[in-house]
Amino acid sequence: MTRSLYTRFASGLLFPLHERLKGHDTLAARVELERSQWLSPEALRAMQVARLRALLKHAAARVPYYRNLFARIGFDPEAVRDLAALHHLPVLTKELIRTHFEELRADDAQHVAMFSTTGSSGDPLRFLIGRRRVSRDVAAKWRATRWWDVDIGDREIVAWSSPIELGRQDRIKGLRDRLLRTRLVPAIALTPARLDAFVGEILDFRPRMLFGYPSALALVAQHARAQGVSLDRRGIQVAFVTAERLYPHQRDAIEQVFGCRVANGYGGRDAGFLAHECPAGQLHITAEDVIIEVVGPDGRPRPPGEVGQVVVTHLHSHEFPFIRYVNGDLAALSLDRCACGRGLPSIAEVHGRVNEFLVASSGARVLGVAFAMLLRDMPGVLQFKIIQHALAEVELQLVRGPDFDAERSKPLIERQFRNFLGDDLKLRVVEVGEIVPEPTGKYRYVVNRIAEHGRVAEPGACAHA
Numbered sequence: 001m002t003r004s005l006y007t008r009f010a011s012g013l014l015f016p017l018h019e020r021l022k023g024h025d026t027l028a029a030r031v032e033l034e035r036s037q038w039l040s041p042e043a044l045r046a047m048q049v050a051r052l053r054a055l056l057k058h059a060a061a062r063v064p065y066y067r068n069l070f071a072r073i074g075f076d077p078e079a080v081r082d083l084a085a086l087h088h089l090p091v092l093t094k095e096l097i098r099t100h101f102e103e104l105r106a107d108d109a110q111h112v113a114m115f116s117t118t119g120s121s122g123d124p125l126r127f128l129i130g131r132r133r134v135s136r137d138v139a140a141k142w143r144a145t146r147w148w149d150v151d152i153g154d155r156e157i158v159a160w161s162s163p164i165e166l167g168r169q170d171r172i173k174g175l176r177d178r179l180l181r182t183r184l185v186p187a188i189a190l191t192p193a194r195l196d197a198f199v200g201e202i203l204d205f206r207p208r209m210l211f212g213y214p215s216a217l218a219l220v221a222q223h224a225r226a227q228g229v230s231l232d233r234r235g236i237q238v239a240f241v242t243a244e245r246l247y248p249h250q251r252d253a254i255e256q257v258f259g260c261r262v263a264n265g266y267g268g269r270d271a272g273f274l275a276h277e278c279p280a281g282q283l284h285i286t287a288e289d290v291i292i293e294v295v296g297p298d299g300r301p302r303p304p305g306e307v308g309q310v311v312v313t314h315l316h317s318h319e320f321p322f323i324r325y326v327n328g329d330l331a332a333l334s335l336d337r338c339a340c341g342r343g344l345p346s347i348a349e350v351h352g353r354v355n356e357f358l359v360a361s362s363g364a365r366v367l368g369v370a371f372a373m374l375l376r377d378m379p380g381v382l383q384f385k386i387i388q389h390a391l392a393e394v395e396l397q398l399v400r401g402p403d404f405d406a407e408r409s410k411p412l413i414e415r416q417f418r419n420f421l422g423d424d425l426k427l428r429v430v431e432v433g434e435i436v437p438e439p440t441g442k443y444r445y446v447v448n449r450i451a452e453h454g455r456v457a458e459p460g461a462c463a464h465a
Contacts, residue, residue, distance in 0.1 A: 002149065003151055003153075003154075004153075004154075006153055006181075007151050007152075007153035007154050008153070009153065010151075010152055010153025010179070010180055010181070011151045011152040011153045014153070014179060014180065015152045015153070015180060018176060019135070019138070022131075023111060023131050024131055024134055024135040024138065025131075025132075025135045026135045026138045026139050026142065027139075029135050029136050029138075029139035030139040030142045030143055032139075032288075033139055033140060033143045033286075033288060034143055034146075036288050037143070037284075037342045037343065037344055038341065038342060038343060039343045040343050041337075041343045041345065043343065044287045044288070044343050044344065044345075045083065045287075047287075047288060048083060048287060048288075048291055048315065049080065049081065049082060049083060051288075051315040051316075052080060052083065052085070052086070052291065052313065052315060053077060053078075053080040055313075055315055055316075055317070055318060055321065055323070056070075056077035056080060056323070057077040057078065058106070058318050058321075059077070059106075059318075059321050059323065060077050062106040062107050062108050062318075063103070063104060063105070063106045063107075063321055064103040064104075064107070065100045065103035065104045066321060066323070068103075069089075069090075073088070073089075073090075075088055075089065083291060086291065086293065086313060086323075086324055087299075087300075087301070089323065089324050090324070091299065091311055091324045091325070091326045092322065092323055092324055092325045092326065093325075093326050094125045094326075094328075097125060097127060098125070098126075101126070101127075104320055104321065105128060105319070105320055106318060106319050106320065106321075109128070109130060109318075109319035109320065110130070110319075111130060111131045112128040112129065112130045112319045112320065113128065113129055113134075114126060114127075114128060115127055115128070115129050115269050115270075116269070117268065117269050117270050125270055127270060127320055127322075128319060128320035129317075129319070129320065130317075130318065130319035130320070132316050132318065132319075133272065133314065133316045133317050133319070136272075136289045136316045137267075137272050137273045137289075140272075140273045140276070140286040140289060141265070141273050141276070143276075144263070144265065144273075144276030144277075144278075144284075145209075145240070147263075147276070147278050147279060148209070148237060148238040148240075148261070148263055148279060149237060149238075150208050150209045150237050150238060152180060153180055153181060154181065154207075154208040154209060154237075155181045155183075155205055155206060155207040155208050155209075156180075156181065156182045156183070156207050156208070156209045156210070156211060157182075157183050157185055157201055157202060157205060157207045157209075157210050157211070157212075158182060158183065158184045158185065158210075158211045158212055159185050159187040159198070159210070159211070159212025159213060159216040159217055159220070160184060160185075160186070160187055160212055160213075183201060183205055183207070185197075185198050185201055185212075187212060187213055187216040190216060190219050190220070192223070195219065195220060195223040196223075196227075198220050198223075199220065199223065199224050199227070199229055199231070202220075202231055202234060202236075203229075203231075203234065206234055206235050207235070207236060208235055208236065208237045208238075209236065209237055209238050209239070209240060210236060210238075210239040210240065210258065210260075211239075211240040211241075211242075212240075212241065212242075213241065213242075213243055213244050214241040214242075214244050214245075214246045214247070214250045214251075214254070214262075214264075215244055215250065215445075217239055217241060217250075217254050217258075218249075218250035218253045218254055219383075220257075221253040221254050221256070221257035221258060222253055222257075222382060224257055225253075225256075225257050231257055231258050231259070232256075232257065232258060232259025232260075233259060234258075234259075236258045236259065236260040237260055237261075238260050238261050238262070238263050239254050239255075239258055239260055239261070239262050239263070240263045240265060241254070241262060241263070241264055241265065242264070242265035242266070242267065243268075245350060245351070245445075246262070246264045247445070249375075251264075261279065262277075263276065263277045263278075263279075264276075264277040264283060264350075265277065266283060266331075266347065266350050268327060270322070270325070270327060271290070271310075271312040271314065271322065271325060271327045272286075272289065272290060272312070272314050272317075272322075273286060274286060274290055274292060274312065274347075275292075275346070275347050275350075278338065278340045278342065279340065280338050280339045280340040281338075282334070282336070282338035282339075282340065282346040283334075283346055283347040283348075283349075283350070284338065284342060284344040284345070284346055285344055285345045285346060285347060286344070287344050287345055288315075289314065289315055289316055290312055290313065290314050290315060291312070291313040291315065292310060292311070292312055292331075292333070292345075292347070293310075293311040293312075293313075293324070294306070294307075294308040294309070294310060294311070294331055294332060294333050295308050295309055295311055296308050296309075302332070302333075304332070304333045304334055304335040304348065305332055305333075305334070305335075305348060306332055307330055307331065307332045307351055308330065308331070308332070309326060309328075309329070309330060310326070310327050310328075310329040310330065310331050311324050311325065311326055311327075312324075312325045312327055313325070329350060329351075330350075330351040331347050331348075331349065331350045331351060332347070332348040332349050332351070333345070333346070333347060333348060334346040334347060334348035336348075358386065358388045358394065358420070358421060358446065358448060359388065359391060359421075359448070359450055360420060360421045360422050361391060361392060361421065361422030361423075361424055361425070362422065366420045366421060371384075371386060371416060371417065371420075371446075374412070374413065374416050375413070378404075378409055378412070378413075379401075379403045379404065379405065379409075380400050380401040380402065380403040380404025380405065380409070381398060381399075381400065381401070381404060381409075382399040382400065382401050383398075383399035383434070383435045384396065384397060384398050384399070384435070384445065385397040385435050385444070385445055385446075385447070386445065386446050386447070387447045387449065388447070388448045388449060388450060389449050389450075390449075390450065391450065392421075392422065392424045392425050392426055393425075393426050393428075394417060394421065394425060394426070394427050394428070395427075395428045395430060396413065396417075396427060396428070396429045396430065397430050397431075397432050397435060398429060398430070398431050398432065399431075399432060399433065399434060399435060400431055410429055413427075413429065414427050414429075
C-alpha cells in the first residue's frame with residue numbers, strides 16, 4: 001500500500017488515539033480482522049461457531065428476553081456445535097424489538113448508546129449498541145477501505161444526508177474530519193447549484209476516495225458530464241457506496257466520470273457493517289463478526305444463488321443481542337471462492353428492501369432491477385422512480401434529457417412492464433423535473449405501496465431480468 005507521510009500519521013497514530021479516547025479497541029480489532037481474513041472457510045466457520053455459542057450463553061444468562069425464550073423452547077446454548085443450531089431459534093423482528101426493548105438489554109450492559117435507523121422504509125427503529133460492537137463495525141469498514149490501496153488520512157469527500165451543525169459536539173467532529181482530511185458534503189437535496197458546488201469541491205480538494213449514497217454520487221457524475229467537466233484524472237482511487245442498492249447504471253456513471261472503481265458496501269445501523277466489495281469483485285461478508293442467513297417465507301435457508309430474506313446474527317452484540325434479526329432486505333449468497341484469496345464468504349447480490357419489488361398479476365415478485373436494466377440503457381432517461389399503487393396500477397416517474405425519444409421509448413417501456421407484471425397492467429408514465437429524495441437524503445427507486453400497507457405476503461420466488 002502506497003501511503004503518504006501524513007496518511008501514515010493519521011492511520012497509525014491519530015485515528016487510533018481518537019478511538020482509544022472514545023473507549024474503542026478499533027485498531028486491535030482491525031489488526032485481528034486483517035489476519036483472520038486469510039483463514040480457510042472451515043476455520044472461519046469454527047470461529048463463528050465459538051463466538052455464536054459465547055453470545056447465546058451470555059444471552060441465556062444475562063438477557064431477560066432470551067433467558068425466557070430459551071427456557072420456553074428448551075434451547076441449550078452449551079449444546080451449540082454448528083451454525084445450523086440457529087435454525088432452532090425464532091427470528092427477531094423490528095416489532096419484537098419495539099415490544100421487548102427493555103427485556104433485550106443485558107442486565108450487565110455498560111457503556112451503551114442509543115441508535116436508530118433512518119426510517120427510510122417507513123419504520124424507524126431504536127436500539128442499543130455497546131462499545132465492543134462499535135469497535136468491530138468501525139474496524140470492519142477500516143479493513144475494507146485498505147483493500148483498495150487507500151487509508152484513513154487520505155483525502156476523502158463524503159456525500160451524506162446531514163451537514164455539520166454548529167453545536168459543540170459537531171464542532172469536535174468538524175475538527176476531527178479536518179485532521180483526518182475528510183470533507184462532508186450534504187446530500188439531502190442536490191439542486192443544480194449544490195451539484196456545481198460538489199464538483200467544485202472535488203476539483204479543489206482532489207480526494208483519493210469518495211464515500212456516499214450511490215444515487216448521490218451518480219447524480220454528481222451525470223451533472224459533471226452534462227457540464228463537460230472532466231473528473232477522471234483528479235486522483236480519485238475508489239468510490240465507496242453504501243446505504244442504498246447500487247444499480248448497474250449508477251456504477252457505470254460513477255466509474256466512467258470519476259475514472260475510478262466503485263466499491264459496494266452493505267449494512268445498516270441496526271445489523272452492522274455486513275459485507276464489503278473487494279477489488280476482485282466479491283461482496284465479502286464480515287464473517288468474524290456476523291452470521292448471515294438467507295431464508296424463504298417458511299424460514300428455511302435458501303441455497304446459494306436463490307433470493308430470500310436476510311437474517312443477521314451479530315456476534316458482538318452482547319449488550320443488546322441481534323440474534324436472527326430480519327433486517328428487511330433481500331439477497332442471495334454465493335458459493336464461489338474469491339480470486340483475491342480471502343476465505344471470507346460472499347453475497348452474490350443484494351436485491352434491496354423487501355418492498356423494493358413489484359407484484360405481477362400472477363402473484364410473482366419482480367425485482368426492480370428488471371426495469372432498471374432497461375431504463376439505464378435508454379437514451380435520455382436521467383432518473384426514474386417506480387411506484388406500485390395497486391396490483392395492476394404502476395406509476396413510472398421519469399426525468400428526461402433532451403435526447404429522450406418519447407414516441408419510440410414509451411412503447412418499449414410499457415411492453416417491458418407488461419411482460420413482467422401482466423397484460424392487464426395500467427402503466428402511467430409521468431415526466432417530472434426531478435426525483436425527490438426521502439427526508440433522510442436517500443433515493444428510493446422502487447416503492448411498493450402494496451407491501452408497505454401489508455397487503456402482500458412475505459416474498460417467495462422473485463423474478464428478475
